[in-house]
Amino acid sequence: MDKKSLTERDICTKFITPAIQQAGWDIHKQVREEVSFTKGRIIVRGKLHSRGEAKRADYVLYHQPNVPIAVIEAKDNKHSVGAGMQQAQGYADALDVPFVFSSNGDGFLFHDRTGTCAQLETELSLQQFPSPDELWQRYCQWKGLEGESREKVEAPYYDDGSGRAPRYYQTNAINRTVEAVVRGQDRILLVMATGTGKTYTAFQIIWRLWKSKQKKRILFLADRNILVDQTRSNDFKPFGPAMTKIAKRQIDKSFEIYLSLYQAVTGSEEEQNVYKQFSPDFFDLVVIDECHRGSAAEDSAWREILDYFSSATHIGLTATPKETREVSSIHYFGEPVYSYTLKQGIDDGFLAPYKVVRIDFDKDLLGWRPPKGMRDKNGELIEDRIYNLKDMDRQLVIEARTQKVAEKVTEFLKATDPYQKTIIFCDDINHAERMRSALVNLNPERVAENRKYVMRITGDDQEGKAELDNFINPEQRYPVIATTSKLMTTGVDAQTCKLIVLDQHIRSMTEFKQIIGRGTRINEDYGKYWFTIMDFKKATELFADPAFDGDPVQIYAPQGDDSPVPPDDAVEGDGIVAGDMGQGDGDDFGELGEGDGKKRVRYVIDNVPISVIAERVQYYGPDGKLITESLRDYTRACVKKQFTSLDDFLRRWSDAEQKKAIIDELAAQGVLWEALSEEVEARLAKPLDPFDLICHVAFDQPPLSRRERVEQVKKRNYFARYSGAARQVLEALLDKYADTGIEHIEDIKILQLDPFSQIGAPIELVKAFGGKPGYQKAIHALEAELYAS
Structure with missing residues (x-):
């Protein structure tokens, strides 16, 4: 047997699995092969998403179910015995296991992280693979578990x-x-x-x-x-x-x-x-x-x-x-x-990524100063000073601002999905009620369908609180929009929430994380893979804070008392004690000052206009940071990570047995073909092949439409070498390419469809090329003609 000619899977079946079994491992209970332990990161661009590649270990060994203790990475025999070690160590880090093996079928390279071996890495023959008892003994020694424990x-x-x-x-x-x-x-x-x-x-x-x-x-x-x-x-x-x-x-x-x-x-x-x-x-x-x-x-x-x-x-x-x-x-x-x-x-693809729509208003950023002696809607004399974002909905209520936020939310819902579950975080109950009312007036058709289309869900409102279960239940359409302040910050399992609106002053990183967490659940059954954050109060600037997703660092400094003070949300905002909310109550800030119990004057203005001065969309990047980037720029960056130059791309494309493999590979890296085609083709007014999309977007080459490529092939009289059914099939494939693209003509199942079924049965059509190898050779030659420079 020529071991070098065997595939990686053959190496596993013929050498690695027998070696594990011979060492005493129960293949059915203690050994799992090809273990995909992540889902693959969801990549969002525009209205579409794709999934990256899941992490998959060739073998995971268990002491008992759900107690993994070792991973093995297999390679074919063209690789060295230790070629998979670094990859295996990455899997071992994630799976929290101490024993790491790499194999090419000749033997094993064994890396022991427990410190119970004289050296970290040892080469073992196939017959020397350790037994389950040996590894469990070392595991327990590493964990400090002895005897009864x-x-x-x-x-x-x-x-x-x-x-x-x-x-x-x-x-x-x-x-x-x-x-x-x-x-x-x-x-x-x-x-x-x-x-x-x-x-x-x-x-x-x-x-x-x-x-x-x-x-x-x-x-x-x-x-x-x-x-x-x-x-x-x-x-x-x-x-x-x-x-x-x-x-x-x-x-x-x-x-x-x-x-x-x-x-x-x-x-x-x-x-x-x-x-x-x-x-x-x-x-x-x-x-x-x-x-x-x-x-x-x-x-x-x-x-x-x-x-x-x-x-x-x-x-x-x-x-x-x-x-x-x-x-x-x-x-x-x-x-x-x-x-x-x-x-x-x-x-890992277990949580939903997000995109951020940041909207800034003129009065928030530039400030507003009342004319001398101006009174508000309630007859209160407005204090003469400059009011800006930190005052909005707390010291100063500009009714046009609430209206503008509601308009932007309504616009977004109508442009995407008017029934997507939405939580709008407001500063207090008064603000949440004003927002509810504005949304009701902007969505009369939806509210006519069901009065619970928009609900205020706050601690003081029994009917609103009663709708919380319906809001978080994916099977219940209503309520669709919930306006709230504190009640829905924590522990609300809203699996299908696709839009989170921030119109709240958020000063606590803890609270910010909790609010963002309302959208991070994925529910594939209901098409929830990602969510959008609309930010009207610059809260998403907290994403840039290293504390947002870093490891917790203790900075506690006790003041004269050795006993620890348990963690809390302290007094946040206007005097609400976040941990002492009763049975979910305490949602209102009331009319208090900054936690001092003093009466606060809140001015209400009904005759000051508001306008948007900035609006931008940001995406969650691979490094966890928000990036503002167009679909074209993102695609260019993805392609240039995979291919060093246009020549590199052309060579890889030409060498690929199936072009679909490259298309799928780029999709896994985040290239959203459908969205990219839509954007580029709308500008050029002609349908493009993925090949031309890449050449044009990433390497600035003038693109040809699929139909133009077909005409070039016909001009070169390519079909002269074929006759009969073979020629008919190739001509039909060329037309199919012009209509639907390269992926479809590479799939032999296309011969079962019209117009091929009218020419003959699939088996007869393949015979016209001398058999399957001849048919595949003809397809490759056709592709070479299509992409000839």
């Missing part, structure tokens, strides 16, 4: 038989947390971006600790009623009769899993502190959802409950750890045992 970490995941398994980063988070608990760590922080499945991850952690009897009574705390109810009915449902939701003054101590709202177990009066009906050691695990929230006051509900159950293990979950000089997630919980950021989620 090994058995504890082997507690199984919950499996409902549906085939659903945790994503790779969820597996990492679950395993690291369980291992930390087994080692005796009692304060644990998990940082996972919004939309990455924190609650499902928490469920699997609790399930494993509960099933192994390491933790027998567990309390899950959240600060929004909807979060508790969603958790109970969705991810935590498998706990069944062992689970209960704590209600005020109704305590039954016969359950094992307790879900509770902070506000349901504590209060200002001693008799309201329901949690004290439990003994301090009743719970041995407390899981705190959205642990960045809660009041920083010494007597806050957050502190009281956690201090009372201080003997339990505390696990904090958050997308946005709070790190200021006053409050610190890290000071309380320690450094995160695992972090998975928004950027990672977007790069």
Whole structure:
């Protein structure tokens, strides 16, 4: 056997898999081949999107399901044994595994990250592949797991038989947390971006600790009623009769899993502190959802409950750890045992990328000064000074500004999809109500269809709050637009939200991250792959802050007290304490000053015009930064990354057995052919082949239309060498190319369609060329003629 002639897949089947099996690995239970562990980044341009390539490991080896410990990267035998090592190490970094192998079928290069080997890399023969027990022994030594603790970490995941398994980063988070608990760590922080499945991850952690009897009574705390109810009915449902939701003054101590709202177990009066009906050691695990929230006051509900159950293990979950000089997630919980950021989620294709439409108004940027002695709509004398963006909708309400925002939102919806779920973040309830009213007046046809097309969903409005479940339910069309201020900032699982409008002053990075998180979920069933952010108050400038998607850095500086102050959202805006909102209330800023409790005058102006002075679209770039770039510029950049010059492109195009391979390769890099064709062809008024699009856009060559290329081939009398059915087929293929492009004529299935089916059956048409090799040779020759210079 000539090993050099074998494909990579042949090498796997004939050499690598048998070597693994011979070492004692269970091929069906412990070995998975061709494991795609990401989805491929979604690339957005214009109204279209494409997906990049998913990361795929040739082999992942497991100690047991969902506990990966090794990866193997295979190459064909034309490569050296270690040629795949760097690629494999990248996969091992992502999958959090310590053992890395590369193979070309001759043997293995083994890289051991545990430090239990005399040297990092060793060459092994096919017969020397390590056994499962050997690698598990080294893994446990690396993790500091000995004796009984090994058995504890082997507690199984919950499996409902549906085939659903945790994503790779969820597996990492679950395993690291369980291992930390087994080692005796009692304060644990998990940082996972919004939309990455924190609650499902928490469920699997609790399930494993509960099933192994390491933790027998567990309390899950959240600060929004909807979060508790969603958790109970969705991810935590498998706990069944062992689970209960704590209600005020109704305590039954016969359950094992307790879900509770902070506000349901504590209060200002001693008799309201329901949690004290439990003994301090009743719970041995407390899981705190959205642990960045809660009041920083010494007597806050957050502190009281956690201090009372201080003997339990505390696990904090958050997308946005709070790190200021006053409050610190890290000071309380320690450094995160695992972090998975928004950027990672977007790069992997598990989270939706975004484009930003930034709109600036004249009065916001240039300022406005009232004429001397001017009074507002309510007769108030307006203080004489210059008002600008920081005053809008807080000190100064310009009704035309609210109207203009509503107009721009309505324009966008009508131009894209008037039924896409939209959240508009306003400064307070008054602002949210004005925005609702303006949108109702601008969308009379939609509101006539259903009065709930636009709803204000704020803490003070029972009917609005009642519609929150319908808004987040993908199957419910209405409400379509929700105006809000604080109520929908956190924990609202709006999977199909495609538009987030920022008309709110956002000063907290934590709050900004949470708001952006409302749009990051993907729902392929409903066509939600990306979302748009419309920014009217320069909030998206926070994207440029390194803190937006960087690792949390502790800057907490305690003031004379060694006890940690739990993280919170402090007093943001106008006196609202973000962690103490009651049952989802507290959405209004009211008429307070800057947190000082003083009456604030808010001027309302109804006779000052507003105009747009700047509007631009920015896209999420490969490096996580926003870029303002045209489709042509973006395409040019993508192509020049793949091809160093026009000659390089022409050579690759000419050598490609199928041109479709190059077209697909560029699509994976973000070239959106349909959008690019639409833009370029509209300007040139002729349909172009992908070849001509690239030559024209990336290399400034004059393009030929598909029809012009066909005419050139005919002028050269190319068909003279063929006769009969073969000539008829080629002439029909040429016409097909002129109509639909190169991809279709490369697919042999085209012979089943008209007009080919009228010439003869596919098998007869192929025989006219002397068989399939002759047919394929004729196609390649035809393509060479089409693209002859």
